[in-house]
């Protein structure tokens with residue numbers, strides 16, 4: 001039986017009177033990319049430290065490949081930590097070692113014989129696209145290259161789990177995309193299980209197959225990312241986090257929105273379509289079937305966890321109950337955001 005790589009069961013962590021993690025439970029199956037998101041102070045770092053066996057919870061269990069790390073003696077913890085790779089926000093490379101030397105360090109600590117190291121280091125450098133950079137010093141690298149070294153170092157001992165702590169928060173948007181693509185590729189090629197801690201919903205949207213939303217130490221959402229993005233109801237915290245990356249009604253139009261339909265005016269709706277429905281020519285179908293005009297004002301179609309997902313603000317003329325019923329077949333969470341009276 002293939003056990004989950006991670007099982008977190010009723011974990012709590014207190015600091016003095018403050019509860020940082022409150023009865024947190026979730027599982028991560030092999031090969032999943034789990035995103036953990038929450039606002040500042042939600043408990044993300046506390047969770048990561050417990051998952052990485054850098055801190056012990058006050059209550060609950062954390063099983064890594066079926067082994068409870070909260071009760072393991074120190075000696076066994078050392079070998080267990082080798083099953084977990086860490087990727088840090090600020091890379092944490094040793095400036096006194098070359099790129100190859102940084103990647104070699106975990107191999108040396110694990111007791112990999114000297115003769116075997118160069119081959120392993122070369123394979124890791126190739127995996128992260130730095131084959132020519134082994135002899136360089138960290139100071140000679142860009143932020144993105146430093147993070148590639150950080151990822152290669154984290155993979156050195158062939159971990160079962162990769163823990164990424166805000167791995168792209170210090171990088172520019174283009175480099176963020178390249179690093180997220182690299183993590184997705186490593187996940188695909190090695191089947192590696194990844195937990196990403198982040199405060200950026202965009203990171204989650206791009207690569208996380210599953211999502212846990214933390215708020216004040218508690219889990220408020222735990223499901224496949226696509227299901228949460230397309231859900232009819234979400235927690236207030238999730239809505240706030242999602243709104244950062246969701247299309248919004250253009251401000252000039254928002255100022256003209258009224259609550260009631262107006263003759264000859266248009267309705268402004270928000271439609272989300274997950275899976276195959278996102279590729280369907282729904283709006284042109286609407287035009288043909290009902291003789292109305294539907295225009296996408298904001299948003300588009302992207303991929304979430306390899307599945308198409310459309311999130312759009314659309315204006316529709318002649319909006320009526322029939323059209324609403326037609327569209328809610330495809331998006332039960334469809335929202336009419338308001339109406340714009342005709343410009344007479």
Ligand SMILES: Nc1ncnc2c1ncn2[C@@H]1O[C@H](COP(=O)(O)OP(=O)(O)OP(=O)(O)O)[C@@H](O)[C@H]1O
Nearest residue numbers: 015019020038039040041042043044045046047199
């Ligand atoms: N060592 C500590 N001592 C006292 N309080 C702590 C400690 N570590 C965390 N906390 C508290 O626990 C709560 C959760 O903190 P944590 O750092 O886990 O949140 P976070 O989601 O990672 O926040 P951020 O995104 O700002 O890093 C916070 O209220 C924090 O002040």
